[in-house]
Amino acid sequence: MAAHIGDHSGYKHNQVAVVAIPLPIQGHLNPFLRLSHLIAAYGIPVHFVSFASHNQQAKVRAHGLDQINSTITMINFHDPHFIPLPSLTNTKQNNCITKFPTHVTRICDVCHLLEHPISELIGSLSAKFKRIIVIHDSLMASLVHQDAVKIISNVESYTFHTSSAFTIFFFMWHSMVEKPFNLSSDIPHYVPSSKGCSSPEFEKFAADQYKLANLSSGRLYNTCRSLENKYMDLLTQLPANKNKKLFAIGPVNRLINTSSNTSKHKCLEWLDEQESDSVIYVSFGTTTSMTDEQIKELADGLDRSNQKFIWVLREADEVNIFKKDGTAVGEHYDQLLKGYEEAVRGRGLMVKGWAPQLEILGHEAIGGFISHCGWNSCLESLSMGVPIAAWPIHSDQPKNSMLVTEVLKVGVVVKDWANRDELITSSVVESAVRRLMASKEGEELRKRARELGASVRGSVAKGGTSCLELDSFVAHIIR
Structure with a gap:
């Protein structure tokens, strides 16, 4: 995609800092790093937190981002080192196409090790900046909505969803016993449930994280209105999103310039x-x-x-x-x-x-x-x-x-x-x-x-819907 990062060189928002907390697997690290570059382009410092090996993984696999020099200095990588535990050692993927990947479950088992370093980082930054904006993965909510962070008055949290609005809507829809409204006839009458899509352990982990994600101030979605306007609108109607700001800012992969x-x-x-x-x-x-x-x-x-x-x-x-x-x-x-x-x-x-x-x-x-x-x-x-x-x-x-x-x-x-x-x-x-x-x-x-x-490309170009919604999000957090 021959699209470039927006020109926000005149922006300097030293009163606001962002802390980005991805789930440490490639499908989540990649969009989080790209989102971090987008935000850094506004002159906002971003602190990217994960395990050392996963920060390295994100950078090594970030094709195209190495071409963007203006934002690199605005992204600070925090990678606490831990003594390897049995649950963090390598394990070969089960040789079966239908099984949920074992390494994802193992990573989820040890994500809690990041809780204390994240709390310390947010506490340190809160003393230096007027406002700390924590953008966390929908599956990392427990690391943000912890007691140590709740007592810091100048912290706001936002959930970043790395799945489609379609998927997120039906995940939430299927989880509700009482439906808040009827779906119109142009919505698929049958959508695969989550049964069989993951391991029981991961299902419990995800359900616990989604409950805590409701405590965030708003939600960011890696999608655009030209793809999923209908499902973004449906998401706004759900009780869980009442009084929350929703921003469709994707696709965040727009940073790459393959021609260069x-x-x-x-x-x-x-x-x-x-x-x-x-x-x-x-x-x-x-x-x-x-x-x-x-x-x-x-x-x-x-x-x-x-x-x-x-x-x-x-x-x-x-x-x-x-x-x-x-x-x-x-x-x-x-x-x-x-x-x-x-x-x-x-x-x-x-x-x-x-x-x-x-x-x-x-x-x-x-x-x-x-x-x-x-x-x-x-x-x-x-x-x-x-x-x-x-x-x-x-x-x-x-x-x-x-x-x-x-x-x-x-x-x-x-x-x-x-x-x-x-x-x-x-x-x-x-x-x-x-x-x-x-x-x-x-x-x-x-x-x-x-x-x-x-x-889709038009949505991320200057004046496009995703570009405008990202502008709106930034304007909101620097208010």
Whole structure:
């Protein structure tokens, strides 16, 4: 996305400081860091708090943010070091595509270790600034709404939601025994519940955090009105949001400027040689591991589709991505798919490990995206005008998949959530790829996605709805 950070160089708000508290997993670290840069562009100092390894992870994977020098000095990283505990040691992701990632549960188990450092930081900053604005992840509310922070009079807290407004609304809607109003006929009458989307331990953790999140002064959403205006309006009508300020400020990925990169990843050089809309991108994010059997079916389906593809093949993150067990990246896949890479050479490119996803999706050669439908991936794809072949795995992904395919109508379904425990065969993969890349339906989806992408980009441009709502949020906190 060739969009730049807004010019707020004349702003200096030394009376206000922001403390950003993400959930320490990649899908939350990334948007929090991008939001921090957006706020820092107004001249507001931001204090970004997480574990040392996760702060490093956020910075290492922040493609495009290293190009923005004006805001870097305004972001202060706080990374308390702790003696590693058994629950923080690395653990391999279960080799099962339908299970919730174990490393996420383990991280949630130890987030309470940040409580005292956060309390100390807020206390220290409160003596130096007129007002402290704490922006916390919806799943980190307990670290903010603690007794030590409540007694500090010049602290305000705001919840940052990293999921879609659609998902958040229905999560809250399904949790209410008595519905406060009736839904209109243009709202989907059936939306997947949260059952089966996560582990029982995580469900309890999330429910406890959401109760405390109601104590915040307002909410920020990583979405825009052009995508989810209807669901933002529904959120404002919920009793839990009464008297709260809601701001749709996304997508926060607008900071990247792909055209200014001096060095290219090998996959981008390969894409430069391909025709427009001729390549499908395949990636399942940082919290998904597939069974060997499923990987083989996916590989066979991509091959049989006879379409060009880039496949990012990687295991789910571990608790600490910088601690490795000695196994080379991709070594397991080299054995599992022996000979495959050579067989598809020229038509398919395998990337083992990390890849610059936003830059890939922004390339004109990309015509579709097979995705797990994590919200960051959905936003990045929709921002770039790329339609999605939806393959939800866990968490908010089933609801995001429905938003993409049935509400926004910019995608096709590969794996229906109702059949989540079934193996997706190569023939199903082949059919989905052909639908998206080599059919009249696919052409219409690309046209629709491009129109929606232009609208999304317009929302973050100067004078766009998301830009104005971010201005409104900043004006509110510096009042």
